[in-house]
Amino acid sequence: MRARKVVARPLLAAILAVAALGTALLTSPMAEAQTRRRNRGLDITLGLGAGGCTDLYCAGLDMSAQTKLEVLFRVVRYLSVGAHMGFQFGAPDRNLPGFYDLGWSMVVGPEVRGILPVGRLEAWLGVVSGFMRMQIEQENDDRNQIDVAWMNGFALGFGFGAQYFVHRRVAVGLDFWLYKGLFDKAHTYENDGNPTVETSRDMSRSERAAVGVVFTVGAVVTFFIPL
Secondary structure, eight states: HHHHHHHHHHHHHHHHHHHHHHHHHHHHHHHHHHHHOOOEEEEEEEEEEEEEEEOOGGGEEEEEEEEEEEEEEEEEEEEEEEEEEEEEEEEEEEEOOOOOOEEEEEHHHHHHEEEEEEETTEEEEEEEEEEEEEEEEEEOTTTTOOOEEEEEEEEEEEEEEEEEEEEEEEEEEEEEEEEEEEEOEEEEEEEEESSEEEEEEOOOOOHHHHOEEEEEEEEEEEEEEEE
């Protein structure tokens, strides 16, 4: 019986030591960091900044505001997929009283993003493809009559940026995006005081080549929802 007690005491001490070590590891900063990793969940990102265009159709417009919304699902810590929606606006570069100009573009489509996490900092690269519309509204005279020209079609986008998690579920950062529209038709809506006329035509090769790139840069805030 005494021998059994002699053997049991060291065994019990070993079990207690292992339990204490496990508890220490589980409550260590490393373990806490592991539990804080954003391995799976939703990233909801709101962006605001400036946007411009290298397009000949935007020659009469200056850079102006842009905004975007992204809802991405983190499949794993390093990859997310979801929806991307952005609006970019162009301001008139002429200062004539009584005249009105407005240019804007919209991009909506699925996005795939690769993520490189380094502690609280995350760098990323993203691609988006989907629907794009570019539209320009311009007064044709001093009677406030608006002519509208627009193009719809497929678009590709490429973006990169970085964000820093100031809280477990909130990050702030910067991003930069390029969007290239691939259009085949041009549409116009002319208002000359008579019944309005809407026309559509096939774009020539030179017109398609003249379609440039829409670019945006801005600040973002991301809300992470673990799943």
